[in-house]
Amino acid sequence: MASPTDGFTAQPIPAQAGIGLRSEHYREVIATRPAVGFFEIHSENFFGLGGAPHQYLENIRADYPLSFHGVGMSLGSVDPLSEQHSQRLKQLVDYYQPDLISEHLSWSSFNGQYFNDLLPVPYTPEALTHIVDRVQQIQDTLQRQILVENVSSYLQYTHSTIPEWEFVSQVAQQSGCGILLDVNNIYVNATNHDFDPRAFLGGVSAQLVKEIHLAGHSVNEFEDGSILIDTHDQLVCDEVWSLYRDAVRRLGPKPTLIEWDTNLPELAVLLDEANTAQTILEASHARVA
Amino acid sequence: MTNTKTLVSTAVSSLMLLGIAGTTLPANAADMEKCFGVAKAGKNDCQTSNSSCAGTSTKDGQKDAWLFVPKGTCEKLVGGTTKAGA
Amino acid sequence: MPGLRELQRAFSSSLRSEDASQTAAWVSANGLNGDRRIQIYRNNLVVTLTDALRSVYPVVERLVGDGFFRFAAHEFIHQYPSRHGNLHLFGHEFARFLSEFAAAKGHAYLPDVARLEWAQHEVYHAADHAPLEPQSLTVIGPDRYESLCFALHPARRLLHSSYPIMRIWEVNQAGFEGNQAVDLSAPGDRVLVLRIDREVKIHTLAPAEYQFLVTISNGKPLGQAVAAALEQDRDFDLTRCLVKHVQSSTLVDFSLA
Incomplete structure (x- = not known):
């Protein structure tokens, strides 16, 4: 990575479909320059200081706007925010000038030990105040607005008092951040925790939502019941597409990302999924026009 | 004992010649050491997803006794196993 | 609650x-x-x-x-x-x-194989660095050459094992064809893990060359590094070694001790 002084200039992400950039696809993306609205990376995959990842990303950034999606900030943890982590993210943000920067509404560390997972926070006033403060700290460090994403969860705390959608909205309203609405995570949680996913959609304000995520999930069966797991290893299912159509209708067209992490298919499969999202977005643009 | 000063002087002078005409020194037999390329793709990408194995067992299945013995290609390594590591 | x-x-x-x-x-x-x-x-x-x-x-x-x-x-x-x-x-x-x-x-060879793989992982992600411009050395007077300290490129790691870890590594690569047998009593390897363009590579080094680079990487001046290499091999070819490692960007910066 060259010095931050010769970084990129800001490039806005249009309300179009984009895909997650994974190392297996670097070469093909560079060779074929697919027609997508943007690429999203996992910020931590570029925390290394140089070498292949940055050479590829610089090349791709020259032609596309970027979104940075963080996995490891541990927003909801009671541990102090990692200064090292925030500072490295800031360097990358200053250099690559991503249009969107997001983190998860979850925690992943305690007492310095990291679980490298998106663990659920209780939806309580205490957690809300804590997370609002943390989001503000990060925004102060980066001197940028961030987005927070609703995560999939496999349990609910009995002492949660605030509906998830209201919690997410409150974090955004009180901290000044935006919302990255993961429609698959809404569907997964609605199924796992037995609520109406449309209630979630109805509970967030259109102005706060700056990006939408779509992904595939898996069903795990147990003798005492089944649960949906957010695996990002398959196609977006019909129910999630339907929920996405409703989301776009209600919130208007938003930059939409196809996320795929495990059992990564050919780039063409991701582009097909992005195409489906793009068609829905364009239909909505047409309605608006 | 070889004169270190002379060796160093010759070597650094040769080095400075490199810049001039893109000079390269001829390889000798000792240059033929092995070079191994690695197709590393940085595959341990950070993920935001959960493993599909996340919920598949009630215990994590690490306690089976058969796992305690290495059973890979190490069986093809012979001799000198008791030698101390570096 | x-x-x-x-x-x-x-x-x-x-x-x-x-x-x-x-x-x-x-x-x-x-x-x-x-x-x-x-x-x-x-x-x-x-x-x-x-x-x-x-x-x-x-x-x-x-x-x-x-x-x-x-x-x-x-x-x-x-x-x-x-x-x-x-x-x-x-x-x-x-x-x-x-x-x-x-x-x-x-x-007992497993830890050394793991060290080699971690070195490759680090080298893959390490910082870039401009090569050393040999002409920049002209500011140094010849009487100070022995006090020259060189810095290694950030994407370089040196390793020494008493096991033939390169042979072990090689026969365990996907797509390796041939005899996978390894004689563990064969001589141990000294290696330089480096990145050339985007790719991580491993070079095996002769004992004197390895000693030279290790001494340099410990911040010792050229004179000491040469002496250490000559102790391993009286015929150590410094010119060849220095030129090779500057040309391949393993030595990228210099200062005076």
Whole structure:
């Protein structure tokens, strides 16, 4: 990575479909320059200081706007925010000038030990105040607005008092951040925790939502019941597409990302999924026009 | 004992010649050491997803006794196993 | 009702142990019970960190096989927990762990293979650096040459094993065809792990050349590095060695001692 002084200039992400950039696809993306609205990376995959990842990303950034999606900030943890982590993210943000920067509404560390997972926070006033403060700290460090994403969860705390959608909205309203609405995570949680996913959609304000995520999930069966797991290893299912159509209708067209992490298919499969999202977005643009 | 000063002087002078005409020194037999390329793709990408194995067992299945013995290609390594590591 | 800190303390310990009763009591049990739900997170942790190790240590995995690797990873994860939100930093103590791991005792070469793989991982992600411009040395008077200190490129690692780790590494690459047998009593390897363009490569080094580079990398001046190399090999060819490592950008900066 060259010095931050010769970084990129800001490039806005249009309300179009984009895909997650994974190392297996670097070469093909560079060779074929697919027609997508943007690429999203996992910020931590570029925390290394140089070498292949940055050479590829610089090349791709020259032609596309970027979104940075963080996995490891541990927003909801009671541990102090990692200064090292925030500072490295800031360097990358200053250099690559991503249009969107997001983190998860979850925690992943305690007492310095990291679980490298998106663990659920209780939806309580205490957690809300804590997370609002943390989001503000990060925004102060980066001197940028961030987005927070609703995560999939496999349990609910009995002492949660605030509906998830209201919690997410409150974090955004009180901290000044935006919302990255993961429609698959809404569907997964609605199924796992037995609520109406449309209630979630109805509970967030259109102005706060700056990006939408779509992904595939898996069903795990147990003798005492089944649960949906957010695996990002398959196609977006019909129910999630339907929920996405409703989301776009209600919130208007938003930059939409196809996320795929495990059992990564050919780039063409991701582009097909992005195409489906793009068609829905364009239909909505047409309605608006 | 070889004169270190002379060796160093010759070597650094040769080095400075490199810049001039893109000079390269001829390889000798000792240059033929092995070079191994690695197709590393940085595959341990950070993920935001959960493993599909996340919920598949009630215990994590690490306690089976058969796992305690290495059973890979190490069986093809012979001799000198008791030698101390570096 | 637990506060956020109390909840995270209990949840963390439920992830580390088999006992999730404390956390389960705060989890609603419609359908699946609380223990089952926490088990999902516990398994996910093990799978995520095992996969991270697998991607850094494919040769160790091939050597010991999938089952033993998962067993070793499981023990490692609990002894050396992840300390960073960035997964790329996880697993550097795996070599040390393997050297202390009773079940791997009969395989004393494993820690060195792990060190080699971690070096490759680090080199892949390390910073870039401009090559040394030989002309820049003209500011140094010839009488100061012995005091020249060179810096190694950030994407370089030196390793010495008393085992033939290159042969072990080579026969365990995907697509290797031929005899996989390795004679562990063969001479040990000295290697330089480096990045050329985007690719990570491993060069084997002669003992004197290795000694030279190790001395340089310890910040010692050229005079001392030459003396150390000559102790290994009276015919050590400094000119060839210096030119080679400047040309291949292993030596990238200089200063005076």
